[in-house]
Amino acid sequence: MKNFDQHFREEFLDLLTWRRDVRHFKTDPLPDGKMEELINYANMAPSVGLSQPWRFVEVSSSESRAKVLKVFESENDKALNDYHGEKAKLYASLKLSGMKEAPIQLAVYCDPDPEKGAGLGRKTMPETLAYSCTMAIHTMWLAARAQGIGLGWVSIIDPDKINTILDVPADWQLIGYFCIGYPVYVDDKPELERKGWEAREAPVILRK
Known part of the structure; x- marks a missing residue:
């Protein structure tokens, strides 16, 4: 067994x-x-029954990207309407997508x-297939x-609209849409915490 030191x-x-x-x-492009290489890391994630249910769609064409961006902007406008007062002002000030700058977009x-x-x-528990895909995403994220x-x-975003834009099989479930590239800056705190939207709390642990 491999041992990892301090x-x-x-x-x-x-x-x-x-x-x-x-x-x-x-x-800057990757x-x-x-x-x-990053997808190969993702492919090393655990999956229920070793099913490897993850499917990756790199969104490269400017036409598809423009359509996805339009979906985001529409849904973001709708989301803004759910907030009022100072919370609405704060929401409107947040940058919630890197679609215009990131060199890679991946569904x-x-x-x-x-x-x-x-x-x-x-x-x-058929939902463990989706959980497995989330594990793959997190593995790629750390790598x-x-x-x-x-x-x-x-x-x-609206998953149905994204599915139509990307023309994927009808039964595939969208787990996540990602922008990927080199960050302008790095920080050890989430941006939502730095902006005052929310704060990270200690986990809730029940013992029975």
């Missing part, structure tokens, strides 16, 4: 501390093959019924951050 554990804590949801990207999907894995472990590359999760 130095590695401290470095790993730094990686977790400095991993951020990035919105401010440089336009090196050739880097995105494929991560879940195949809801992959042949791989033969159904092991998901008969009673990217270790190389100075940032990810930004864009959740203010």
Whole structure:
């Protein structure tokens, strides 16, 4: 069994501390093959029944990107209407997407019924397929951050509209849409915390 020393554990804590949801990207492209490398890291994540249900769609065309951006802007306007007063002003001031700057945009999907894995472990909890995809995303996120590359999760979108734009199989489930690239700056605190939107709290632990 591989043993990791104290130095590695401290470095790993730094990686977790400095991993951020990035919105401010440089336009510099990633090196050739880097995105494929990051996806290979994601592919090392655990998955229920070793099903590897994740599916990656790199959104490269300017036409598709423009359509996705339009969806985000529409949904973001709707979201703003849910807030009032100072909270609405704060929301309007937040940068919630790096779509205009990030060199890479990636949609991560879940195949809801992959042949791989033969159904092991998901008969009673089929949602573990989607959880597995989230594990893959987090694995890629940490691997990217270790190389100075940032990810930004864009959740203010309509999945059905994104599916239509990307023309994916009808049964695929959109897990996340990501902007990927080099961050303009790095910080050890989430931007939403620095901007006063919310603060990180200690976890809730129940013992029974």
